[in-house]
Amino acid sequence: MRTFAAVVAFxxxxxxFFAGFSNFGIPQIEPSPxxxxxxxxxxxxxxxxxxxLGEKIYGGKGTCTxxxxxxxxxxxxxxxxxxxxAERLADPRYKGKATNAVEYIRESMVAPSVYVVAGFGKAGSxxxxxxxxxxxxxxxxLSEAEIAAIIAYxxxxxxxxxxxxxxxxxxxxxxxxxxxxxxxxxxxxxxSHFACGACHKVAKEVGELGPDLTKIGSARDRxxxxxxxxxxxxxxxxxxxxxxxxxxxxxxxxxSELEMLVDYLASLK
Amino acid sequence: MMRxxxxxxxxxxxxxxxxxxxxxxxxxxxxxxxxxAYANETAGSADAASTKARSVYPPAPRLTEADYPRxxxxxxxxxxxxxAQLHLWFAAFVLAVPIFVFxxxxxxxxxxxxxxxxxxxxxxxxxxxxxSLTAILxxxxxxSLVVFYPDPFKYLATIFGQTMFYYALLFFVExxxxxxxxxxxxxxxGGFRKWVHLTLGLLLNAAGTLLMLLANAxxxxxxxxxxxxxxxxxxxxxxxxxxxxxxxxxxxHRMVANVAFGGSIVGAYAAFKFLSATTAEAxxxxxxMGYTANFIAIxxxxxxxxxxxxxxAEIYAYSQQMGITLMGGIFAWLFIIQAVLIGTLFxxxxxxxxxxxxxxxxxxxxxxxIKYLAIVIVCAFLVWFTPHTLxxxxxxxxxxxxxxxxxxxPLGIMPAKNTAVNVMIIFTALSFLLYRRANLIATAPWARxxxxxxxxxxxxxxxxxxxxxxxxxxxxxxxxxxxxSVPQVLTTLAVIAIxxxIDFFMYRGARTVAPxxxxxxxxxxxxxxxxxxxxxxxxxxxxxxxxxGIRQHWHVVDIVRDNxxxxxxxxxxxxxxxxxxxxIIFMAMVIFVFWxxxxxxxxxxxxxxxxx
Numbered sequence: 001m002r003t004f005a006a007v008v009a010f011x012x013x014x015x016x017f018f019a020g021f022s023n024f025g026i027p028q029i030e031p032s033p034x035x036x037x038x039x040x041x042x043x044x045x046x047x048x049x050x051x052x053l054g055e056k057i058y059g060g061k062g063t064c065t066x067x068x069x070x071x072x073x074x075x076x077x078x079x080x081x082x083x084x085x086a087e088r089l090a091d092p093r094y095k096g097k098a099t100n101a102v103e104y105i106r107e108s109m110v111a112p113s114v115y116v117v118a119g120f121g122k123a124g125s126x127x128x129x130x131x132x133x134x135x136x137x138x139x140x141x142l143s144e145a146e147i148a149a150i151i152a153y154x155x156x157x158x159x160x161x162x163x164x165x166x167x168x169x170x171x172x173x174x175x176x177x178x179x180x181x182x183x184x185x186x187x188x189x190x191x192s193h194f195a196c197g198a199c200h201k202v203a204k205e206v207g208e209l210g211p212d213l214t215k216i217g218s219a220r221d222r223x224x225x226x227x228x229x230x231x232x233x234x235x236x237x238x239x240x241x242x243x244x245x246x247x248x249x250x251x252x253x254x255x256s257e258l259e260m261l262v263d264y265l266a267s268l269k
Numbered sequence: 270m271m272r273x274x275x276x277x278x279x280x281x282x283x284x285x286x287x288x289x290x291x292x293x294x295x296x297x298x299x300x301x302x303x304x305x306a307y308a309n310e311t312a313g314s315a316d317a318a319s320t321k322a323r324s325v326y327p328p329a330p331r332l333t334e335a336d337y338p339r340x341x342x343x344x345x346x347x348x349x350x351x352x353a354q355l356h357l358w359f360a361a362f363v364l365a366v367p368i369f370v371f372x373x374x375x376x377x378x379x380x381x382x383x384x385x386x387x388x389x390x391x392x393x394x395x396x397x398x399x400x401s402l403t404a405i406l407x408x409x410x411x412x413s414l415v416v417f418y419p420d421p422f423k424y425l426a427t428i429f430g431q432t433m434f435y436y437a438l439l440f441f442v443e444x445x446x447x448x449x450x451x452x453x454x455x456x457x458x459g460g461f462r463k464w465v466h467l468t469l470g471l472l473l474n475a476a477g478t479l480l481m482l483l484a485n486a487x488x489x490x491x492x493x494x495x496x497x498x499x500x501x502x503x504x505x506x507x508x509x510x511x512x513x514x515x516x517x518x519x520x521x522h523r524m525v526a527n528v529a530f531g532g533s534i535v536g537a538y539a540a541f542k543f544l545s546a547t548t549a550e551a552x553x554x555x556x557x558m559g560y561t562a563n564f565i566a567i568x569x570x571x572x573x574x575x576x577x578x579x580x581x582a583e584i585y586a587y588s589q590q591m592g593i594t595l596m597g598g599i600f601a602w603l604f605i606i607q608a609v610l611i612g613t614l615f616x617x618x619x620x621x622x623x624x625x626x627x628x629x630x631x632x633x634x635x636x637x638x639i640k641y642l643a644i645v646i647v648c649a650f651l652v653w654f655t656p657h658t659l660x661x662x663x664x665x666x667x668x669x670x671x672x673x674x675x676x677x678x679p680l681g682i683m684p685a686k687n688t689a690v691n692v693m694i695i696f697t698a699l700s701f702l703l704y705r706r707a708n709l710i711a712t713a714p715w716a717r718x719x720x721x722x723x724x725x726x727x728x729x730x731x732x733x734x735x736x737x738x739x740x741x742x743x744x745x746x747x748x749x750x751x752x753x754s755v756p757q758v759l760t761t762l763a764v765i766a767i768x769x770x771i772d773f774f775m776y777r778g779a780r781t782v783a784p785x786x787x788x789x790x791x792x793x794x795x796x797x798x799x800x801x802x803x804x805x806x807x808x809x810x811x812x813x814x815x816x817x818g819i820r821q822h823w824h825v826v827d828i829v830r831d832n833x834x835x836x837x838x839x840x841x842x843x844x845x846x847x848x849x850x851x852x853i854i855f856m857a858m859v860i861f862v863f864w865x866x867x868x869x870x871x872x873x874x875x876x877x878x879x880x881x
Contacts, residue, residue: 003544010796011856014803015849020847022606034822034831047744066593074593123586123752126364131589137499138827139590 022125035061042145042166046258047152048230048250050077050166054153057146061136064150075132076117081105082158088115093127102164109135109142187264188256194249203267209238210245218269225265229258238257270277276575297856307517326427329501329829330420337833338417345417346835347847352413354810354851355858356406358530360484361455361523363403364477365531366396367447369565378463388558390454395538398865402858418833421824428496428503428510429487436483443476478524485519486511491825492816493587501828508796519816522576525569530805532566537802538863540795543788552788559798560625560787566801567618571697571765574611574690575758577812584819585657591826595819596683601640603815603841605656608686610808612650619646619802622704624794633784636701642750645696652689657681684742687754690732692763698765699727704770709779723768733757806855810848818844 045053058064067075085101088094097112098104107114112130121127121171135142142150144167151164188203197205202213216225227234232245253261330336339345370389377385414422426433450469457466494501495507503510539559546552585592594600623639626632655677679685702723713719734757741753820826822836830836839847 003541007541007544007799008860010799011803014800015807015852015856016611018606018804018807019845019849021609023842024606026602026841028840028842029599029602030840031821034836063590066590074589133588133590139823197655 001116032060041183041254042168044254044256046167046250046253046255047162047166049252049254050149051152051156051162052248052250053146054149054151054156057142058150061140062142062147062150063140067132074120076120078154079157081108082155082160091115100163101155101160102151105154106147109147109150174200184257184260187260190253190261190264194252199245202265211240213265214268216268217266220266222262222266226258226262229261230254274748277403284551285596293803308744326503326505329497329825330424332420332830332832334832334834335807336420344835345413345833349410349413349417350814350847351854352406352410353853354813354848355855356403356410357813358806358809358851358855359399359403359406359858360481361527361530363396363400363535364481365449365527365529366392366535367477368528369532370396371467371474373561374467374470378467384557387558387833388561391558392535393451393454394869395535395862395866397447398862399859400444402446402862409798418824421829421831424825424829425487425490429507431507432483432486432511436480439476439480439483443473443480445474446473452590467566469742481522481523482516483511485523486513486516487517488586488817489513489519491823492584492591492820494825494828497828514587515580515583518580522573522580525576529566529569529573530809532564532569533798533802533805534859536562536566536798537859538562538866540798541863543795549788554787556628556788556790559795563618563798563801565623566805567622567697567701569733570614570618574694575762578754588826591819594821595815598843599838600815600841602819603811604654604809605654606621606811606841606845607808608650608653610804610811611690612654613804614801614808615697615805616647616650617797619643619697619700621794621797621801622700624790624797626704626788627791628789629782631709632707632785635703635707639700642696642700642703647690649693649696652680653686653693655680655685678722679743682742684738688734688738688742691757692731694761695730695734695764699767702768705772706779707769708782708785709776710782711775711779713775713777713779715816716775719771723771724772726764726768726771730760803852803856806852810851811845812824814827814844814848 010174027165059062064078068078070077082101082105089098089104094115096104096107096111098107111134112132113128116125116127116130118127120130122129122131133140136144146149148167152162155162155164184193191197191203191205193214196213197204197207199207199210200213201207202216220228224235230250232247233242235241250258291817308541337345342644355628370393373389373392377383377389444471450466450473453469457463457469490496490510490513494510495513496506497503535844536559539562543552543555543559546555563787571586581592581595596604623643626636626639657678737753737757737760818838821838822831823829824831
């Protein structure tokens with residue numbers, strides 16, 4: 001009986017040690033939940049939002065960063081993809097049908113073997129076959145709109161003009177991630193939703209950290225106001241520091257909300 | 270000798286015929302359901318619409334949360350997880366034991382040493398109770414799947430219904446051969462009868478292996494589906510679905526791992542009997558049994574990392590994404606836990622061998638070297654244990670200058686780990702070599718040359734492994750980093766095979782220092798056997814989790830999406846807790862198996878109970 005108890009205690013201790021090490025000896029990483037199936041409102045989207053959506057898909061549902069990252073060296077980095085597109089299209093190894101950067105990037109996602117970057121082909125294929133899957137099928141199954149969003153993102157990070165168009169066709173694909181929020185109805189709602197009053201004196205708000213906007217329409221035109229919201233560092237108001245206003249409102253506001261806000265601010269005279 | 274050869278030739282031909290008939294049956298019956306043109310298509314090559322027009326099978330179901338029945342108070346996933354894992358543990362055990370029982374029986378027949386026959390019988394006796402538990406747990410798993418995951422199960426049954434039917438038939442064959450093999454052990458003794466008995470053992474192994482191959486097809490289909498189109502519509506070719514991309518890699522890995530696992534479990538049985546034994550004779554018997562079990566476990570443990578590596582490489586070849594999720598993604602830290610477990614396995618197996626040298630009076634000659642072996646194996650373990658990227662706070666990152674340690678970071682990459690594991694395996698083989706020769710004095714005239722050749726072989730082998738690891742790991746680009754592993758493995762295998770061959774000839778007809786004193790081992794050595802069994806059990810559970818987990822939110826990868834509330838991938842701590850609970854239940858059941866095996870041999874003599 002004593003032997004039995006000793007053996008049981010020893011076994012339990014061993015199992016306890018392994019369980020303890022797994023719980024406390026290594027970092028507990030919570031894997032991301034499975035991608036949700038939602039619908040998105042493309043019609044109300046600005047290009048900045050579209051680029052932001054592309055970035056989100058690039059690192060999320062598209063699982064692009066799994067291979068295209070600086071650590072593993074398993075797939076080429078894509079930050080310059082949009083800028084080298086013309087060079088690739090002229091390469092004798094290119095086997096596709098694209099004629100411009102947008103088509104080339106799209107082709108590289110749905111038919112990756114048409115051009116394999118040297119050193120990144122499947123083993124033994126002499127760089128004629130890519131290990132990358134067709135992202136429009138299988139487990140990734142990106143829709144046309146999602147692929148276009150990634151193209152927009154890649155053009156944006158490449159520092160070239162974003163020429164891909166936001167698809168206008170309604171997306172019925174159930175696998176599309178999205179803007180689940182209903183558009184805000186008035187400029188006051190926009191100001192309240194995005195907490196503009198935390199810094200600015202505008203509408204009924206009395207923020208003091210940013211410029212007073214109660215008469216901004218008399219000093220600035222609509223283009224200036226739009227630019228100031230989308231890219232706050234482009235024109236700094238006197239006495240205010242760089243990066244003091246969030247630069248991601250372009251990725252958060254719907255196009256209709258942005259225009260409504262610009263109209264409202266322009267009317268404050 | 271000729272008689273033995275003829276025997277193996279005849280049963281070999283019989284088995285080949287049986288397998289060919291089985292495969293042919295699958296192909297011919299499957300092929301009749303669809304046109305030949307469709308059968309030639311590969312997964313994903315046909316569009317769903319055209320397939321639908323030609324196939325009699327429905328596409329894969331698109332499920333919603335409502336399609337998963339729930340029972341209040343019961344977690345569906347954990348229930349299926351535990352049932353599957355417990356079934357697998359027992360199945361691995363009952364599949365492995367007949368393999369080495371067959372070999373031990375054959376050794377007994379060849380040497381005419383009855384002790385082997387008795388030991389083989391005792392091994393199979395232990396697995397008899399485990400056999401019925403395997404079946405019960407298999408039934409529990411099937412019921413759990415039907416209750417909690419009816420649609421995915423139905424989909425798999427649509428594709429594998431035919432193989433499931435054969436599976437059930439094979440189960441009868443396995444049961445019939447197992448019971449005849451076990452209960453007929455002392456009936457089928459001597460001459461022709463013994464050959465009949467051995468043939469039964471072979472049939473038992475053939476049936477068990479075929480069962481495993483069929484079950485493996487179902488699970489590998491879920492990882493690398495084949496024989497279906499992009500919509501999941503089955504083309505009717507059962508063999509295509511069975512012979513999917515990951516089927517053979519899993520078959521190989523499970524076969525080797527089962528033997529290692531089975532060896533470790535019977536080793537634990539022998540260790541328990543040794544510790545409980547009250548006579549020197551019983552201690553000697555169970556010491557010998559434990560040694561044999563450990564030998565079996567180590568023999569399978571040595572090639573196991575290679576089989577695992579082959580499986581991982583094939584997963585990567587099938588899907589780069591799946592491969593990266595496995596090795597570099599959310600599961601990457603799991604391999605640090607695995608390193609701890611494999612390190613434990615190697616250290617406990619080696620420690621048992623070193624303790625076992627106490628049985629020999631000639632072992633003193635080699636004892637001074639043991640500490641060096643221990644140092645090398647521990648260092649190799651530490652290299653394997655070193656993570657690549659550290660998860661740090663901002664402050665720690667700043668202090669370290671990045672997510673990698675300046676000196677230890679390079680040890681985190683795969684070439685370093687491959688080098689470490691190869692060195693660990695070579696030194697374990699060296700441990701065994703020292704153990705084997707501890708009680709022997711070579712009488713071959715070329716013994717000095719033989720020893721020098723062996724020493725040179727080990728030095729050259731380790732140097733080559735180190736060179737390959739360092740050169741390819743740090744001085745070539747990414748593509749060649751992993752490619753170095755193949756010559757490393759070949760070096761390891763060559764060193765082990767050639768040195769074992771030299772040893773075999775050098776010590777043929779060798780003088781023994783003194784008779785081996787079985788039973789003269791410290792009690793702590795037996796705990797090394799328990800450690801081996803518990804670590805193996807836990808490791809199997811952990812690797813089972815990762816094998817299944819890399820499918821992430823898919824029942825069948827890219828075909829049937831998991832939309833249940835349990836579709837998320839659990840964290841490693843959560844998985845470890847489930848595995849631990851499973852391991853404790855398994856150990857409790859194994860103790861019951863051991864106990865049942867023990868009481869089957871006890872005869873009470875109640876006085877005054879029976880008439881006369």
